[in-house]
Amino acid sequence: MNSSIKALHQRLQQKEISCVALVQEKLDLLNSSTYNSSNYILEEYALKLAKKVDQKLADNETIGLLEGIPFGVKDVYLLQGTYSSASSDFLRNYKSPYTATAIQKLLDAGAIPIVKENCDSFGHGSSSENTVFGAVKNAIDQNKVAGGSSGGSAVNVAKNFTTFSIGGDTGGSIRQPAGYNNVYGLKPTYGKISRYGLMAYASSTDCVGPIAQNLEDIQIVLNTMSGLDYRDQTTLVSEPVSDESLSRPLAQGTKIGYYKNFIESDALSPTIKADFKAMIAKLEAEGMEIVPLDFFDASILVSTYYALAMAETASNLARLDGTNYGVRETGKDLKEGYSITRSENFTAETKRRIVGGNQVLSQGHSEEIYNKAQQLRQQISHHFDEDFKKVDVVLSPVTPNPVPEIGNNLKNPMTMYLSDAYTVGFSLGGLPTLTAPLAMETGVQITAAKKQEAILFTCANFLKQVV
């Protein structure tokens, strides 16, 4: 049994361990951690829920698969009555008035949230260094970054501080930290999981997704959180991913595509390039049909994504002015009050993105940048539609380079933006994409057409056996 959830469930059900002991063990690990992966540890909250599970077990009631399983939540999701800071000074003391739909579904299934996890402030970053809670350290090498923006979530899973964690992915924020910390991370099809209660970064690409140590746990959590939500009208009718998707072999002759320009790029690390080519050779030897594909230049993908994401975040964060919640600083008049509040309580990177977003939306620029970026996005989506008529999945590296050291990303924002080159395109297309910690130092990214999550699991399972 690979599933940590199923293994823990069995131990709980057979009373080999109490739920309180299980939760306390994880809380102790989080409390003594030196990784900066946690913003708020939910000790009282979690133990209260654990006691209820133990009572059910004492009464010989059966418990559900997720009942009593401790998990982590990126600190951009609302969980009623707990702090939700988005790793910002602005919301450091903000208490969630309600619970995000995705998290509520896990609570309804009996899973126990034990920690609000450190991340880049409002999702603005690719290293989890843009946070007021201290840079998150990589699970494998503490001198390196955790990746981002869901860095704390990936580290907590990798270190086994949580059984699984819920990250958020706008342009790669689940897939890249999953790759950096050697765990699985899934960005589902846009709309598969409700965004209600997720603090919005770029609403048109924001996705909720699981991070876990194995495919089975990703499947269980994905199926629990998916589905239509009255409170998020962009949600889709959703089919669960079947158990067979994880056990069936990948059919001989499956068409596996890859983007030639990603692999031939001089910006790609020689080691990652060699490892990718070796993986493709093995797949071909196993009888898969390899299809090289043309794609947009990485600079177009990154620029289109950032132009749109900055525009959306400028609009989404306009509500943070200190009037209704969060920090309020006073000035000589209303406008100065807003200005001081926002200047003093957003980080430098968040301010850069807000200003960039307002620039792109302002008169004169909106036509030549924002509208054109929207047209480019349409072309990218159309390109994907055509590609997935030719192939079943597309494989790519998660990142062009190995995991960087802490301290370099924020000094050079362009390097940080370009590190997203291989993830942002799939976000613009709204496609399901899975990072599997296989084949390359930062993992392999498996992408399918919209709503085709099942083949990601079949393909990842196959890759696990052959590479």
Place this chain on the structure above:
Amino acid sequence: MGKEMTLDVLSSIKGAKASQVVDDLFEVIKKGHIIDNSPSNYSNLNAVSIDNLRPDEVIKSTELERNLIIENFPNEKNGFLVVPKVIEE
């Protein structure tokens, strides 16, 4: 009206200015090539169709939710939100 809004006013951030790194990203867009026969439909947009909007209805929040909203007020008096004074310019 007609007065140009500077970035610091638009962003409500003191001294906000365009940054070189963001300008470099935008330059790539400006030079980007739009294919003439690109699809004109917007079926791929992640947006809700106006034919499929939910009813416009009021849903009352719980007492706990209301209390937490009040707890989050930056300035509160007798259970009411104290808003900054608005001065007309």
